[in-house]
Amino acid sequence: MAYTPKLYTARDFSSLKGLTAISDDQIAEHLKLYNGYVTRTNKAHETLAAMLNDGKTGTPEYQEIKRRLGWETNGILLHEYYFENLTPGGSAAAGTSFEGKAAAQFGSFDAWKTDFASTAKMPGIGWVIAYLDNNTGNIVNVWITEHEMGHFAGAKPLLVLDCFEHAWTAYLKPTQKLQYLEDFFANVCFKTASKRLG
Ligand SMILES: [Fe+2]
Structure with a gap:
């Protein structure tokens, strides 16, 4: 049976508006970059799976995508942690x-x-x-x-x-x-x- 990787779905951070000083436009631009990481990570997984299924794992193309996988995947995960730990006006540290x-x-x-x-x-x-x-x-x-x-x-x-x-x-x-x-x-x-x- 051929390998079919499970892919990422971009999360919705569109409600992250009204931050102190950091403009809505800044967040909107940043979310475009985040979405790009989701697209490229998924493409990388699909391409690697196709190469595995086709017996092409010994190729330079396969190896270069493998080298890039950490970059692309952390581009998703780190942005999600970052957006998640922002909230308009912040939430005080005191007492936490x-x-x-x-x-x-x-x-x-x-x-x-x-x-x-x-x-x-x-x-x-x-x-x-x-x-x-x-x-x-x-x-x-x-x-x-x-x-x-x-x-x-x-x-x-x-x-x-x-x-x-x-x-x-x-x-x-x-x-x-x-x-x-x-x-x-x-x-x-x-x-x-x-x-x-x-
Ligand atoms: Fe970023």
């Missing part, structure tokens, strides 16, 4: 389990936030993820280069920040990353981060 854990580990919630923001200020394109390292139980703020370099295997993403310039250049200049960070924190849903913490 995320705040409690971050404060206990870093000495204060502000120290965690400084570490997260300092990671985000690093030059380059990628993501910042506050990961729960299941081995140590620590929250670790991790820089991800592009979509796929730097992840901790098996770790749980608690808070995800898109640090590609496309995340703010529909409403800010490319040099205004610090403003974008401020705007991100104005809309972070710490309820969601706490729910992920479990």
